[in-house]
Amino acid sequence: MxxxxxxxxxxxxxxxxxxxxxxxxxxxxxxxxxxxxxxxxxxxxxxxxxxxxxxxxxxxxxxxxxxxxxxxxxxxxxxxxxxxxxxxxxxxxxxxxxxxxxxxxxxxxxxxxxxxxxxxxxxxxxxxxxxxxxxxxxxxxxxxxxxxxxxxxxxxxxxxxxxxxxxxxxxxxxxxxxxxxxxxxxxxxxxxxxxxxxxxxxxxxxxxxxxxVEHPYGEEPAGLQGPYRPRTVKRALDVMHAEPWRPYTIGDLATVAGVGVRVLQESFRQHVGMPPLTYLRRLRLDGVHAELSRSDPGQSSVSEIAYRWGFTHLGRFAGAYRERFGVSPSHTLRGRS
CATH class of the missing domain: 2.60.120.10 (Jelly Rolls)
Known part of the structure; x- marks a missing residue:
């Protein structure tokens, strides 16, 4: 030594x-x-x-x-x-x-x-x-x-x-x-x-x-977003993280933020690196992935977990999931066994 x-x-x-x-x-x-x-x-x-x-x-x-x-x-x-x-x-x-x-x-x-x-x-x-x-x-x-x-x-x-x-x-x-x-x-x-x-x-x-390292405060690393996020962006992020399964529209999120749709979209582009609904979809996908990873395939199904996280069209969900994680949702669930 x-x-x-x-x-x-x-x-x-x-x-x-x-x-x-x-x-x-x-x-x-x-x-x-x-x-x-x-x-x-x-x-x-x-x-x-x-x-x-x-x-x-x-x-x-x-x-x-x-x-x-x-x-x-x-x-x-x-x-x-x-x-x-x-x-x-x-x-x-x-x-x-x-x-x-x-x-x-x-x-x-x-x-x-x-x-x-x-x-x-x-x-x-x-x-x-x-x-x-x-x-x-x-x-x-x-x-x-x-x-x-x-x-x-x-x-x-x-x-x-x-x-x-x-x-x-x-x-x-x-x-x-x-x-x-x-x-x-x-x-x-x-x-x-x-x-x-x-x-x-x-x-x-x-x-x-x-x-x-990845974290749930945005897809881009925090340091690339800048140290300050406007309150309008924070309000929208807070409601998405609190209830990500809710069927928010861009109008709903703009109302929560207290600004117009265009202002919210531009603020997200600048401070989060993606549009609000893209962020919401990725937040949901990450939630599904985490739940599939820890679930028992004998007691849970992909569809019920996807629905619970706000995905109502399973075909589009499966495509988005594979694009993000490189495998199918069922593969993740089977990997738990």
Whole structure:
């Protein structure tokens, strides 16, 4: 192991990075390292050739964030109880990771990251070919950052999306930032290791994640919408989130907002990135997807869940669902079994 002072999670606001690493063929030693550095209720079980087990971790702790490059050398299964105090992102550098969290299965690879909320157990099927970047962010730090980017208080825990794109958009930039910061902080004399610079890098990682991951405040990341939303837009968003199944028309939403239809449409285009009814449809689709993901196919049907979320034309619904999620609604429901 390496580090300038006794290692362990730094307190919020700490600006001095702590670099630690471990390379071992001992499963118990690897398990103890991960429990101390990440989460106590964590289980690691080799399911591949145990003779090729070679745990390798190179990790930097910096205030509310923990960045690391991790691999196991053989196929393993990881089980983690609810994170509670943190949000977490896994970004494979090589190979593919199968993740199950809150009823949703995500296949993470170098093109797509897996995201974990503080609630809900996690199960990972981690091949020996998969080496990844692990980013742990304190719950309060990310929630404060997203709250500051909006003109309203966010709910806790944040209802984040289960994954995000690493090839295009803000996710690509954020992943590059994490890789660069980890590389810099592992060097002994890098500029980023100086406390004032380290604090700025730390803040960029937290704010960048808040702008990259999906959340229900609009399809575009909050930072691209601008920090302020007019009250007219907020009123329309509030009623849509409160009762997304209601058959709102654009006229209904304009009346709620207290402006004309054209003004509301232009305000949404500027501050949300899409028309009001497009936002409403995506909000409903995301609600259906979440419910299908956690429902028992023996007790629930696609049609009843779709109707409950305000979709009355099942053909158009199925087409919109496939366009958004890449699979049919029935495939999502069957995947729960």
């Amino acid at each position: 390496a580090g300038g002072r006794p290692w362990g999670p730094s307190g919020p606001g700490a600006d001095i990075p702590v670099h630690v690493k471990l390379r071992t063929t001992d499963v118990d030693e690897a398990r103890a390292f991960c429990r101390k550095l990440y989460y106590g209720p964590l289980r690691i079980e080799p399911v591949g050739d145990a003779s090729t087990f070679l745990f390798s971790a190179d990790v930097v702790l910096l205030g509310p964030i923990t960045l690391g490059e991790v691999g196991y050398g053989t196929d393993i299964r990881v089980s983690i109880a609810a994170l509670e105090t943190s949000y977490h992102v896994l970004m494979p550098l090589t190979g593919m990771l199968r993740s199950r969290h809150r009823g949703t299965v995500v296949y993470a690879d170098p093109t797509r990251a897996a995201v974990y909320r503080p609630t809900g157990d996690i199960e990972l099927d981690w091949p020996g070919t998969c080496r990844l970047l692990s980013v742990k962010v304190d719950r309060s730090a990310l929630e404060r950052e997203l709250d500051a980017a909006l003109d309203q208080r966010v709910i806790s825990p944040l209802p984040l999306g289960a994954s995000f794109d690493l090839v295009d958009g803000p996710g690509r930039t954020w992943a590059a930032l994490v890789r660069l910061l980890l590389s810099e902080l592992r060097g002994p004399d890098a500029l980023a290791t100086r406390p004032r610079m380290a604090a700025r890098w730390r803040d960029m990682v937290v704010s960048g994640l808040a702008l990259s």
